[in-house]
Amino acid sequence: MMEKIRKNTAGIDIGAKEFFVGLEGQKVKRFFTFTEDIAGLIAYLSSHKVESVAMEATGVYWYILYDMLQAAGFDVWLVDGRSTKQVPGRKTDVKDCQWIQQLHSYGLLSRCFIPEDAIQELRTFQRLREDHIRSAAMHINHMQKALTQMNIRLKEVISQVHGSSGMKIIHAILSGERDPEELAALCHISILKTKKEEVVKSLKGHYTANHLFALEQAVECYDFYQDKIIACDKKIQESLQRLNKDKEVDQNKKTRRKPIRHHKPDIKHLDQYLMGIFEEKDATVLPGISDYNWLQLLSEVGADLSKWKTEKHFTSWLGLAPKQHNSGKKNRNYKSKGTPKAGLIFKQAAAGLLNSKKIALGVFGRKIRAKKGGAVAIKAVARKLAVLYYKLQTKGLKYVEKGIQEYEEKLVEQKQRNILKIARKLGYELSEKQLVT
Known part of the structure; x- marks a missing residue:
């Protein structure tokens, strides 16, 4: 009973x-x-x-x-x-x-994780910011569509239509400028040095009133969401200041940080705020983690990871742990029913590591990708990354990237040990010198 x-x-x-x-x-x-x-x-x-x-x-x-x-x-x-x-x-x-x-x-239920009030406040602002980024991306597509319909092939020539050069050109078009040479001159000097002729060709379009109106509407909506993102950044900075418990931020301190390539928040001294909250345990030493996705992780899981007993509990909650779905002798496929946002952040970081030529986790991911596909490889790398993050924040782990060469040497040693083990089972005697080529 x-x-x-x-x-x-x-x-x-x-x-x-x-x-x-x-x-x-x-x-x-x-x-x-x-x-x-x-x-x-x-x-x-x-x-x-x-x-x-x-x-x-x-x-x-x-x-x-x-x-x-x-x-x-x-x-x-x-x-x-x-x-x-x-x-x-x-x-x-x-x-x-x-x-x-x-x-x-009967004690058969488990609690959901609910962060403290200050983290919930930060989470609200951060998620709003990400919603605005997604909405702005929709209007970038609208801008590209309107330009293409006027046969202005700008997006085929420069990497980002919504970048500094692209937006200058678009605003000039909406102001009435039609000369391709004048429009191209608005581009950054690095673009003009390498592909000025291509830019000029791409700007010879067939302008129509209806498509210019669609372009104007898309630009206004995009600018609107950029203003909202800036407003969210201000609120996030205020939340970070409160989480720092009145710690002073050194305005003159300059440190080298990983570059934030996309959607960089307009928050001064973001690194110092994060280092203060996490008591100088710098998560950006880990591969794939920058100040921005560190901020995202803070808003989702908070600064106290001791709420999860071990790294296995943590990775299981993130939806990154391997699943077991066996019945008798059958090992059935298990389809995941969703991943928490924090787990998706680790997956996004892991996806960028698969193509890395200097980081050991990249070799590990490519090895799994060759056997089981990209989705499994990203999840496996994300899990390793989450374990490192947990140990760094709870145990003060000091991570040092040792590179691909040492990782590959360890793989060779492991294979040699396996060969020796198999040889002993089959009754053969092999020495380690015989394995050296």
């Missing part, structure tokens, strides 16, 4: 319009999602001496209820909806809250 380890528990099924509350030995009661009804829900739980509450993480509907229950002094458990699945064909809101309460009372 299973033994209950928690008494006075409640299960709540969360919806857009109503909350369903299940208590042991009581009929399910429903409350609307208005603030005064939530106050009534809290009073109802208090009247029945409830101590611990479990509820599913449904969209964003749980936010306000979670905050108000915590403020009222309840032990609140936010749980993954996949761990509370009902029996097929018997799923209703009433049965869900009763099932959640029962599982919680």
